[in-house]
Amino acid sequence: MSLARPGPRALSRRLILSKQQFRNYAAPGEGSIPASKRKYVPTSGTYPLGFKVGTAHVGVKPSNTRFDDLALIAAEDPCSAAAVFTTNKFQAAPVTVSSEILKRRKGNGIRAVVVNSGCANAVTGKAGIEDAEAMAKKTDECFIKDNNGEDDGRGSRTLVMSTGVIGQRLPIEKITSKLPAAYFNLGGTHDHWLSAARAIMTTDTFPKLLSRTFTLPSTGDRRYHIAGMTKGAGMIHPNMATLLGIMCTDVPIDPYPLRNLLLSAVKDSFNSISIDGDTSTNDTVAILANGAAGGKVISTTDASDPDYAAMEEILTDFSIDLAQLVVRDGEGATKFVAIRVTGARSYSDAKKVANSIARSPLVKTALYGKDANWGRILCATGYAEGVRSVEPSHTTVSFVPQDGSPELKLLVRGEPETVDEERAAKILEQEDLEIRVRLDDSGGHEAEGLGDFEERKHEAVVWTCDFSHEYVTINGDYRT
Amino acid sequence: MSLARPGPRALSRRLILSKQQFRNYAAPGEGSIPASKRKYVPTSGTYPLGFKVGTAHVGVKPSNTRFDDLALIAAEDPCSAAAVFTTNKFQAAPVTVSSEILKRRKGNGIRAVVVNSGCANAVTGKAGIEDAEAMAKKTDECFIKDNNGEDDGRGSRTLVMSTGVIGQRLPIEKITSKLPAAYFNLGGTHDHWLSAARAIMTTDTFPKLLSRTFTLPSTGDRRYHIAGMTKGAGMIHPNMATLLGIMCTDVPIDPYPLRNLLLSAVKDSFNSISIDGDTSTNDTVAILANGAAGGKVISTTDASDPDYAAMEEILTDFSIDLAQLVVRDGEGATKFVAIRVTGARSYSDAKKVANSIARSPLVKTALYGKDANWGRILCATGYAEGVRSVEPSHTTVSFVPQDGSPELKLLVRGEPETVDEERAAKILEQEDLEIRVRLDDSGGHEAEGLGDFEERKHEAVVWTCDFSHEYVTINGDYRT
Numbered sequence: 001m002s003l004a005r006p007g008p009r010a011l012s013r014r015l016i017l018s019k020q021q022f023r024n025y026a027a028p029g030e031g032s033i034p035a036s037k038r039k040y041v042p043t044s045g046t047y048p049l050g051f052k053v054g055t056a057h058v059g060v061k062p063s064n065t066r067f068d069d070l071a072l073i074a075a076e077d078p079c080s081a082a083a084v085f086t087t088n089k090f091q092a093a094p095v096t097v098s099s100e101i102l103k104r105r106k107g108n109g110i111r112a113v114v115v116n117s118g119c120a121n122a123v124t125g126k127a128g129i130e131d132a133e134a135m136a137k138k139t140d141e142c143f144i145k146d147n148n149g150e151d152d153g154r155g156s157r158t159l160v161m162s163t164g165v166i167g168q169r170l171p172i173e174k175i176t177s178k179l180p181a182a183y184f185n186l187g188g189t190h191d192h193w194l195s196a197a198r199a200i201m202t203t204d205t206f207p208k209l210l211s212r213t214f215t216l217p218s219t220g221d222r223r224y225h226i227a228g229m230t231k232g233a234g235m236i237h238p239n240m241a242t243l244l245g246i247m248c249t250d251v252p253i254d255p256y257p258l259r260n261l262l263l264s265a266v267k268d269s270f271n272s273i274s275i276d277g278d279t280s281t282n283d284t285v286a287i288l289a290n291g292a293a294g295g296k297v298i299s300t301t302d303a304s305d306p307d308y309a310a311m312e313e314i315l316t317d318f319s320i321d322l323a324q325l326v327v328r329d330g331e332g333a334t335k336f337v338a339i340r341v342t343g344a345r346s347y348s349d350a351k352k353v354a355n356s357i358a359r360s361p362l363v364k365t366a367l368y369g370k371d372a373n374w375g376r377i378l379c380a381t382g383y384a385e386g387v388r389s390v391e392p393s394h395t396t397v398s399f400v401p402q403d404g405s406p407e408l409k410l411l412v413r414g415e416p417e418t419v420d421e422e423r424a425a426k427i428l429e430q431e432d433l434e435i436r437v438r439l440d441d442s443g444g445h446e447a448e449g450l451g452d453f454e455e456r457k458h459e460a461v462v463w464t465c466d467f468s469h470e471y472v473t474i475n476g477d478y479r480t
Numbered sequence: 481m482s483l484a485r486p487g488p489r490a491l492s493r494r495l496i497l498s499k500q501q502f503r504n505y506a507a508p509g510e511g512s513i514p515a516s517k518r519k520y521v522p523t524s525g526t527y528p529l530g531f532k533v534g535t536a537h538v539g540v541k542p543s544n545t546r547f548d549d550l551a552l553i554a555a556e557d558p559c560s561a562a563a564v565f566t567t568n569k570f571q572a573a574p575v576t577v578s579s580e581i582l583k584r585r586k587g588n589g590i591r592a593v594v595v596n597s598g599c600a601n602a603v604t605g606k607a608g609i610e611d612a613e614a615m616a617k618k619t620d621e622c623f624i625k626d627n628n629g630e631d632d633g634r635g636s637r638t639l640v641m642s643t644g645v646i647g648q649r650l651p652i653e654k655i656t657s658k659l660p661a662a663y664f665n666l667g668g669t670h671d672h673w674l675s676a677a678r679a680i681m682t683t684d685t686f687p688k689l690l691s692r693t694f695t696l697p698s699t700g701d702r703r704y705h706i707a708g709m710t711k712g713a714g715m716i717h718p719n720m721a722t723l724l725g726i727m728c729t730d731v732p733i734d735p736y737p738l739r740n741l742l743l744s745a746v747k748d749s750f751n752s753i754s755i756d757g758d759t760s761t762n763d764t765v766a767i768l769a770n771g772a773a774g775g776k777v778i779s780t781t782d783a784s785d786p787d788y789a790a791m792e793e794i795l796t797d798f799s800i801d802l803a804q805l806v807v808r809d810g811e812g813a814t815k816f817v818a819i820r821v822t823g824a825r826s827y828s829d830a831k832k833v834a835n836s837i838a839r840s841p842l843v844k845t846a847l848y849g850k851d852a853n854w855g856r857i858l859c860a861t862g863y864a865e866g867v868r869s870v871e872p873s874h875t876t877v878s879f880v881p882q883d884g885s886p887e888l889k890l891l892v893r894g895e896p897e898t899v900d901e902e903r904a905a906k907i908l909e910q911e912d913l914e915i916r917v918r919l920d921d922s923g924g925h926e927a928e929g930l931g932d933f934e935e936r937k938h939e940a941v942v943w944t945c946d947f948s949h950e951y952v953t954i955n956g957d958y959r960t
Contacts, residue, residue: 089870090862123858125895166855167896281859369956375646378603379761382570390569415605416647469949476849
């Protein structure tokens with residue numbers, strides 16, 4: 001594979017993908033998954049060595065009398081771990097507790113991630129903190145009984161996550177009483193992983209699970225694995241959302257580089273998706289690396305290190321694919337839309353504009369209505385705050401169909417095109433769409449006092465979906 | 481009346497109101513206005529001296545074969561004028577043109593405002609600018625024929641506004657050909673004013689018109705008048721929205737103080753409402769002051785000048801009432817919600833938090849669903865960007881019913897209350913609601929290292945509505 005680090009990962013991505021297993025998307029034989037989403041659920045996978053997952057039924061929501069809602073992701077040996085948490089000032093208790101655990105352990109010696117759905121344990125005060133700590137402690141105890149997770153004086157080895165309604169206490173005794181059952185159920189098969197991905201769902205309509213195998217430059221043919229699951233269908237916006245993500249790999253990576261790799265991957269993936277602009281109290285994306293596949297340890301954050309560079313691309317690509325599954329399952333979504341903003345003076349400018357478009361209820365309802373109302377795209381471009389790159393006379397907006405047919409220009413350098421509405425309507429019939437906003441369209445006249453076009457090299461992509469009646473239905477009646 | 485200038489306008493507002501006419505809300509006998517909104521449409525009014533308004537049917541939207549969609553607001557003599565425009569970088573042509581006209585005339589000698597609905601003349605390039613200029617010029621010509629609006633070498637005397645779909649050219653010849661008809665129809669009756677308020681509607685379900693009479697300290701019993709109309713039901717967010725507002729008064733005010741008075745009034749009114757977080761290309765709020773009622777000219781911006789201070793309060797109160805009509809008519813809205821944030825370190829902090837809550841699709845769908853999901857309020861409080869005033873342990877959230885019944889506390893100093901859900905549901909059945917977020921709730925323990933509570937004196941209110949299925953329907957299918 002290519003060892004060079006191209007700015008956008010595009011080039012060598014193809015090379016990496018060619019070494020990865022094909023993802024096998026098909027119906028998992030569960031009637032409750034909408035037919036249109038079954039293709040996103042894998043029927044098989046190859047999972048990282050040394051990890052096991054298990055689930056149990058707690059009934060966190062009293063109305064749930066049947067489905068597993070507790071998941072345990074466990075490593076046979078202590079792992080390096082890193083996590084990225086919500087920027088919301090009202091951090092949920094599991095966020096506070098997991099963040100503390102990682103700090104105290106400096107990312108070393110983590111054994112497990114325990115997750116419940118049905119209740120977010122958010123805005124639950126001191127009692128909520130105690131509940132989250134109890135979840136971690138009870139999980140630790142399972143391992144201690146196993147004689148392989150002794151107390152080393154640095155506290156819990158378990159990261160805790162919760163997702164669901166805000167402001168209600170966890171039924172903590174029910175949860176801790178079922179933790180041994182989840183531990184007992186641990187296993188490494190595809191079905192185990194899929195059950196766990198299912199147990200962390202809330203309004204998700206399908207479990208989100210991916211796995212891949214890959215190689216690294218310094219270790220030749222040694223095969224490494226990464227697997228990940230995620231959930232989240234509403235309250236999704238950069239930084240990050242009611243979004244949980246757990247990734248496990250058997251590559252040996254030290255905690256510090258692992259943290260850098262995760263930050264870099266999350267920026268272009270979990271922090272580049274938006275369902276509704278709401279950033280939740282609970283978002284957490286965590287990664288565990290146990291080194292079980294052996295080989296050279298990644299111990300540097302030097303981008304010129306071939307293994308580090310390769311791992312950064314692999315993790316970023318994998319995270320993008322995981323994060324996109326969340327958008328595919330956006331609450332009430334009927335569309336999957338990439339907002340690509342190019343020609344900005346900075347990445348931050350490009351991303352602010354893309355986010356502004358992705359958040360606009362008017363853009364999102366127009367997409368739902370299959371209305372080529374590009375004026376609303378322009379409008380959202382124009383009100384993005386704190387952006388220096390937008391000048392109407394250099395702004396060009398297109399629909400880029402994802403079926404390979406040519407781009408449809410809607411506005412060129414601030415002037416509207418005569419749009420073939422029939423073609424626009426056909427493009428909007430498709431589920432996938434790219435909206436491309438070029439901020440540096442000089443029309444070939446760079447000379448006209450626009451000497452700064454050289455600087456306009458930055459681009460950002462945000463993935464989003466439309467706003468439908470169903471979004472309102474789901475969120476107008478979520479707690480009942 | 482009180483001449484002191486209390487910080488919040490609350491105190492002397494009552495005194496001013498007692499001198500104002502009662503607004504007479506009743507059905508105007510037009511079947512198409514929803515029954516629940518008829519109370520907001522006045523059946524009579526007392527209008528400023530020296531202003532006349534007229535309308536005509538153009539059919540800007542070809543589907544409109546019947547309703548007047550062109551309005552002319554005209555002064556018999558040249559006026560002082562001021563306007564506030566959108567902050568969107570994609571300024572519509574009428575915004576550019578009106579702003580130029582005001583600059584060139586330094587706010588002097590304005591004779592008219594001409595408004596069309598059905599097409600926003602936004603993102604229409606140079607041709608759109610020419611169209612807007614043609615609208616102004618044709619209006620000027622009506623007055624010149626009248627021998628009372630001669631060209632003084634400082635250009636047009638007409639402000640132009642357009643509202644409707646973005647990115648389409650105006651049918652400018654149809655419009656200019658109907659301008660003489662609107663001019664011919666000018667008159668000063670309540671019906672004239674109401675027809676004009678109706679002609680500027682787009683998705684509005686009712687015309688928004690208010691009028692008042694008042695006195696000023698220095699002129700004793702001399703009666704002054706103010707009248708205003710506004711439109712806008714979607715794409716509404718601070719700074720300002722597809723929102724047009726036109727106010728006329730017969731108080732004599734010089735252009736410079738008039739501009740300051742307008743800026744001050746807009747901050748607490750038109751810039752404190754949010755329907756969907758979208759800021760449009762066209763928003764304009766303009767005021768014309770012709771001095772026709774005589775008396776002392778307001779020529780200072782000195783807040784200690786009794787007339788200036790009184791006028792600031794009157795205009796702010798009047799603007800708040802006008803702006804609230806827009807929220808009452810929010811697209812698909814079933815609720816009228818005041819978000820009041822108190823105890824912030826700055827007005828900016830308070831307003832950012834209030835805006836963040838007002839924009840959250842999750843808060844808005846919960847309000848629609850009558851779901852006391854206050855966790856979402858907290859969540860939106862926590863992700864407000866660039867705010868220093870939010871600390872979970874000092875944050876208290878309540879529902880304040882507007883029927884006079886006691887406040888319902890939902891969260892006290894970061895800890896959830898045991899909420900009487902039945903009472904919460906009852907409160908949410910009501911159309912009007914205040915959500916109060918206190919950021920300085922120390923629980924009486926200021927001593928505990930919280931010495932800065934003294935500074936926490938700032939508050940802001942933003943008015944908003946809920947997000948309903950109907951919002952999606954209206955905006956998914958707006959252009960057809």
